[in-house]
Amino acid sequence: MSQQHPDVPFAITLDVGSSLANRTGSWRSERPVYLDRLPPCNDACPAGENIQAWLGHAEEGNYEAAWQEVMRNNPLPAIMGRACYHPCEGACNRSALDDAVNIHAVERFLGDQAIEKGWMPAVAATSSGKQVLVIGAGPSGLSAAYHLRRLGHAVTIHEAGPVPGGMMRFGIPAYRLPRDIVQAEIDRILAMGVELELNHKVEDIQAEMQDGRFDACFLAVGAHLAKRVDIPTPDAGKILDAIGVLREMETGDDPPLLGRRVVVYGGGNTAIDMARTAKRLGAEEAIIVYRRTREMMPAHDFEVEEALAEGVILNWLTTIKEIDDSGSFVVEKMALNDDGWPEPTGEFDTIEADSLVLALGQNVDTGFIAKVPGVEIAKDGVIQVGPDMMTGFAGLFAGGDMVPSERTVTVAVGHGKQAARHIDAWLRGERYEHPPRPELAGVDKLNSWYYADAPKTVQPELEIIRRQTSFDEVHRGLDETNALYEARRCLSCGNCFECDNCYGVCPDNAVIKLGPGKRFEFNYDYCKGCGICATECPCGAIKMVPEEI
Amino acid sequence: MLKQIEGSRAVAEAVGLCRPEVICAYPISPQTHIVEGCAELIRAGTIQHCEFINVESEFAALSVAIGASAAGARTYTATASQGLLFMAEAVYNAAGLGLPIVMTIGNRAIGAPINIWNDHSDSMALRDAGWIQLHAETNQEAADLHIQAFKLAERLSTPVMVCMDGFILTHAYERIAMPDQAQVDAFLPSYQPRQVLDPADPYSIGAMVGPEAFMEVRYLAHDKLLQALSVIPEIQQEFKEIFGRESGGLFHRYRLEDAETVVVTMGSLAGTVKDMVDERRADGVRIGVITLCSYRPFPLDALRRALQGAAKVIVLEKSLALGFGGVLATDVRMALHGVDTLVHTVIAGLGGRPITRKSLARLFGRVERGELKDPHFLDLDLDLVRREIDNQRNQITAGPIAENILRDIGPRATKVG
Amino acid sequence: MSDMTAEQKVKFYQKGTFTVGNRLVDQARRSVQASMERSNAITSGHRACQGCGEALGARYALDTAMRATKGQLIAVNATGCLEVFTTPYPETSWQVPWLHSLFGNAPAVASGVAAAMRVKGRQQVRVVAQGGDGGTTDIGFGCLSGMFERNDDVLYICYDNEAYMNTGVQRSSATPPTARTATTPAIGPEPGNVFGTGKNLPLIAMAHNIPYVATASVANLHDLERKVEKAMAIRGARYIHIFVPCPLGWGSAGHDTIRIARLASECGLFPLFEAAHGEVTGSLPIRHKVPVEEYLRPQKRFAHLFKDDDGSARIARLQRMADANIKRFDLLRDVEETPL
The missing domain is CATH 3.30.70.20 (Alpha-Beta Plaits)
Known part of the structure; x- marks a missing residue:
């Protein structure tokens, strides 16, 4: 004790810090x-983004680092910030405090910043010497091409259509996803050295691979065959399919003619998009007919709300039986049975309309794929792949809407990334092992008192009248101040x-x-x-x- | 400089000459005039660079002193009687922490019954607290002892009580040789604390000490007081060299040469006793006086040597250990342990009861005739106490003794005090 | 932007605003506890129980005072847990000059230290005295009141854990009604400490008209530090009463110490306020109000309240006390939640 102070009284006086x-x-x-722990947003992201990490960079005001972090998993932030249905926000723990972090808006802000400032992602310095063929320039194919390129492989995309983008152009209307944004992000991928051949429809995969001396192939042609139902009608020309109409919007010279009253049949997001597009094309009435209830609609609620705000009419618990000789739509009312499923009631009604657009989903065109030895077609007409996303044919991988999965742009982008990782491993004779997932950082793990109340930033919206008449983007982006604010609302769950x-x-x-x-x-x-x-x-x-x- | 001055004022001025830095006080008779004097000297600018703090109790007074002393300030306070007991916990603490505080005790009885007059019950109650206790015989010595006390306290890093008889000394006007500042400055160096609270060199003062070291801590404190037995005479000598007079020391000797009977006493009583001794000596009685100055530490060996030739020792003390007897007498007997000397315990002057020459003459006569029983209570109204004792034996409930005595004593009360 | 709906007003904000280390506030206003250079006035190796609120409160307060005085600080300590667990021979946890004298005299000892500094012309050295609730509201009350009325240059900090913990959880005048202690057992017609007793020392301190009085809590570090900083910027007698849960005495989990302190303030039973010269000058609004049950339930000393209807009636009475505090100190006013 009193070593430093031998003169002070014994025991009663002690040298500081001696309790060590x-x-x-x-x-x-x-x-x-x-x-x-795994943050719920990351857990929910189909593209496997490390959302929390890039929000962290954004929180510091380091937007390029934030964007580069997004780009590690997702090459299309400006698109995804608009088109993704953001399951991350549904999982966000912040909703237990006030509102979920407006993640997609920040992502969009970063994506737009990158386009504006011309930021480029990092590409591996050395080439692997391997060549990969990607078939289809939709979100999944573009994503796979991008990731493979980052890993140092040479990539060529063969796209059947005249423009790249796939469902990003044909499935999502411009008022949700402006085309210049789509083009800018695709151009950036191409600028990394990805080769794109348009109007190149692949008929024989094996031959293409051999001719081009490709070491592997990623197949991502999507699902473009509209599902149909048999509705008796005297005038088949009145019945259109939504995918066809939306595609025509992109590729045709004139907008499709739908008439003053348009009925859209279906309850998914495509049905909503179709109805809203019909309004913008000048339809006085756009009526969605759906056989189940509003709550059971697979469409996202916020899109339904937006559609209703724009004047779209919703007829739920209704099926279309036929179009009669006078051109009236005969519909039957449905009722939920005790199990909660809709059953016909025998009550009929009629709706007057000029056209019927079917939005009942799409099938995969598997014709040219089935010829490849070893490839299996699963039920629902999709391609069977293993956990490594490889088909039964060695070196042929598949993803996006053509494999069993939820069909969204984000899932497709995620597939592209996963496929790229597996292809990369396969090309090196290895297997890609996904690192183990840490335990989830649920809201019960947080002590939320330390976070100040901070309601989410509401993105400004276009006025209704403009929304009903133009294809201008409905949602405006965040500016730097509110993007920063929004990033700072992140709770950093689990980390x-x-x-x-x-x-x-x-x-x-x-x-x-x-x-x-x-x-x-x-x-x-x-x-x-x-x-x-x-x-x-x-x-x-x-x-x-x-x-x- | 010779001054006709009240004892309390002399002490205040002497303390002032010691350049105190913090003085804290709470009023209690009979020490009030001392701190009033200090307050006045500070306000008048006679004492400079000194904080005077009016506190809310004696406990706070000594506590403030503890803080100030631990922070390196030369610190002084004064109290008496109930006040000393009220601060008792801090009295032990100041000693335990080794803080060189000087405190005057204007010795006074302890109640109940409440009594403001002089005896030594108060300082005796705290004789084992680890403080040096010095008793002044005269106001000159009271003043001088304060100057010595600071030097003693600071040399040993231990607190010192200077005890002076309440009223008899504190309120008495006498002619006193007041030291001057230059002399005091020459005698008393500035305070160099052994330990001090200082952000530049921090440590923790006042740790909790368990059985593993408490004995040693206590032994070291004991040893420090024993060291004082040699330091006190050294300081007495240093004082004499500068001030030219004998003051302090372990005890004073008076006419001890060839004394067969020695009276051992403390405080102002010694004056009266010396007069009596002179009278007895004139009658050929070989009698002398020892006046203890240092009660704690108790000079066992020196006293034993001083009493070597005596056949009889009369311990005349103003304290009583209830249920036991003399306090000082017990200590004197300890000094004479193994020596065949007759020691008389005489309890006198409790609560301010005058100790008259007549009573002392009667006492010495009885000692000379071998008639004194031990212990002896000087001038005790034996009839009264026997009657009261009998009353109590006959009653189931007796009521407060003091009230009964006052009732019984009736018109005689005026004769006392 | 005329065609856009009104934009939301942007508020300054960072994730973890109320955490110890909010990196977005000015360097000067950052918490001492976030600093790698904090003084650690009490360092590791002390013998406080697991989860001791007092050990935490004392480090919070003294580290802040150390920063405010640039290390020119002397601490005086009353007897009690804090003293015992930090300085058992041969080890001390203190890293500041520190003096322990007695249970009831810390304010007076501190006055003495301050007087010594004044007389020596070292007024830059400041004095903090500290004690538990027993040492402050009971046995040290006389000395504290004396120090206050003399307006001595001392900051006195009471670490209030609402009973005599060092001696085995006996009632003090800071023990709240219904709390079970070893001397107010939870039996008989009025189980636990009785209603209508006890004293509110911050209000008594205010009655001395001293320049600064505040309450604080280990659950709100930023508020606590701000108050200590403020107190150290003032000369004269100052008093801060810090709420420090005691897992041992309260029968709560060690890890819940801060949580329980937070609930005490969020339910209104321990209002956080400050006063200057006898007038309340501000209070900290409740961020997320909770009923008193939420505060009482995790503590075994209140377990008897949850057994029967009589207990419910007592809880209602405690709720009324909390509500009275909320009204008196305006704790539910609507304020913009400005971080720090």
Whole structure:
């Protein structure tokens, strides 16, 4: 004790800090450990984006780093920020506090910034010497091409149509996804050295691969065959399919003629898009007929709301039986049975309309694929792939709408990335192993008191009158201030964001701060295992584990 | 400089000459005039660079002193009687922390019954607290002892009480040789604390000490007081060299040469006793006086040597250990352990009861005739206490003794005090 | 943008606004506890129980005072848990000059230290005295009141854990009604501490008309630091009363110390306010109001309240106390949630 001060009184007077000799860590029955949990947004993202990571860069105002982080998984942020149905936001823990973080708006902001500023993604410096053929220039094919290119492979896309983009052009109306944005992001991929051959319809995959000396092929031609139902009609010309109409919007010289009253049959997002497009094409009435209830519609609720706001009429619990000789649509009312499923009631009614657009889903054109040996067609007419996304034919991979999965642009982009990883591994004679998923950072893991109340930024919307008459983009983007604000609403669920709480709240000084970006360490010599750090960690990045005694 | 001055004022001025830095006080008779004097000297600018703090209790007074002393300030306070007991916890604490605080005790009885007059019950109650306790015989010595006390306290890093008899000394006007500032400055160096609270060199003062070291801590404190037995005479000598007079030391000797009977006493009583001794000596009685100055530490060996030739020792003390007897007498007996000397315990002057020459003459006569029983209570109204004791034996509930005595004592009360 | 709906007003905000280390606030206003250079006035190796609120509160307060005084600080400590767990021979956890004298005299000892600094012309050295609720509201109350009325240059900090914990959880005058302690057992017609007793020391301190009085909580570090900083910028007698849960005495989980302190303020039972010269000058609004049950339930000292209808009636009475605080200190006013 009184070594520094031999003159001071014995025992009563002590040298400062001498309690460091007392290792209180021996009291502990549980120890805190830092861990990284999986944020719900990342967990929900079909494209496998590390949303939290890029929001983190954005929170610091480092937008290019944020965008580069997005680009590690998704080559189309400006598109995805508009077209994605953002399951991330549905999973966002922030909704338990106020509203989910407006993730897609920030992503869109980053994507737009990148286009404006001409940012380019990093590409592997060395070439692998391998060549990969991608068939189809939709979101899945473009994504695969992009990722394969990043990995150093030479990529050629063969696209049957006259323009690249696939469903990004033919499935999503311009008022949701402006075409200049689509083109800009595709151009950026091409600028990385991806070869694109348009109007190149592949009939014989094996021959194409051999002729082009491709080492592997990713097949992503989507699902373009509209499903039809048999509706008796005296005038077949009155019945159109939504995909055809939307495609014609992109490729035809004149807008399709639908008439003043248009009936759209179906309850999915395409039905909504179709109805809203019909309004914009001048239809006085656009009526959606759906056989189940409003709640059961597969379309996203916010899109239904937007459609209703624009004057689209919704007839649910209704089926179309026939178009009679006078041209009237005979419809039957449905009712939910005890199990909650719609059943015919025998009550009929008629609707007057000029055209019927079917939006009942699409099938894959599997004709040319079925010829490839080993390729299996699953039920529903989609291509069977393994967990590595490879078909039964070695070196032939497939993804997007043509494999069993949810059909969204985001899923397609995710497929492209996964396929690229598997192809890359396969080309090296290896297997790609997805790293194990950490445990989920659910809302129960958070201590939300530390986050200030901050309702989400509402993206400005175009006025209704303009929405009913033009294809101008409905949603405006965020500007820098509100994008920053929005990024800062992220709770960083499950991952330390160096808030210093653990360092501050430890009654035993048993947390060592390692400095910016280096996070913290526990000093188990002194940690008594009280667990305050874990309880007060706002984002759930600490857990208590029993000591082995 | 010779001054006709009240004892309290002399002490205040002497303390002032010691350049105190913090003085804190709470009023209690009979020490009030001392701190009033200090307050006035500070306000008048006679004492400079000194904080005077009016506190809310004696407990706070000594506590403020503890803080100030630990922070390196030369610190002084004064109290008496109930006040000393009210601060008792802090008295032990100041000693335990080794803080060189100087505190005057204007010795006074302790109630109940409440009594403001002089005896030594108060300082005796805290004799084992670890403080050096010095008793002044005269106001000159009271003034001088304060100057010595700071030096002693700071040399040993231990607190010192200077005890002076309440009213008899504190309120008495006497002619006193007041030291001047240059002399005091020459005698008393500036305070160099052994430990001090300082952000530049921090440590923790006042740790909790368990059984593993408490004995040693206590032994070291004991040893420090024993060291004072040699330091006190050294300082006494240093004082004499500068001020030219004998003051302080372990005890004073008076006419001890060839004394068969020695009276051992403390405080102002010694004056009266010396007069009596002179009278007895004139009658050929070989009698002398020892006046203890240092009660704690108690000079066992020096006293034993001083009493070597005596056949009889009369311990005349103003304190009583209830249920036991003399306090000082017990200590004197300890000094004479193994020596065949007759020691008389005489309890006198409790609660301000005058100790008259007549009573002392009667006492010495009885000692000389071998008639004194031990212990002896000087001038005790034996009839009264026997009657009261009998009353109590006959009653189931007796009521407060003090009230009964006052009732019984009736018109005689005026004769006392 | 005339065709756009009104844009939402943007508020300054960062994720984890109320955390220890909000990186977006000015360097000067950042928490001391986020700093790698904090003084750690109490360092590791002390013997406080797991999850001790007092150990935390004392480090929060003194580290702040150390920063405010640029290290020119002397601490005086009353007897109690804080003293015992930090300084058992041969080890001390303190890293500041520190003096412990007695249970009931810390304010007076601190006055003495301040007087010494004044007389030596070292007024830049500031004095903090600290004690638990027993040492402050009971045995040290006389000395505290004296220090206040003399307006001595001392910041006195009471770490209030609402009972005598060091001696085994006996009632103090800071023990709340219904709380079970070793001397107010949860039995008989009025289980636990009785209603209508106890004293509110911050209000008593205000009655001394001293320049600064505040309440604070280990659950709100930024507020606590701001108050200590403020107190250190003022000369004269100052008082801060810090709420520090005691897992041992309250029968709560060690990891819940801050959570319970937070609930105490969020339910209104422990209002956070400050006062200057006897007038309340501000209070911290409740961010997320909770009923008192949420605060009471995790603590075994209140377990008897959840057993029967009589208990429910007592909870209702405690709720009325909380509501009275909310009204008195205007704790539910609608304010823009400006971080820090």
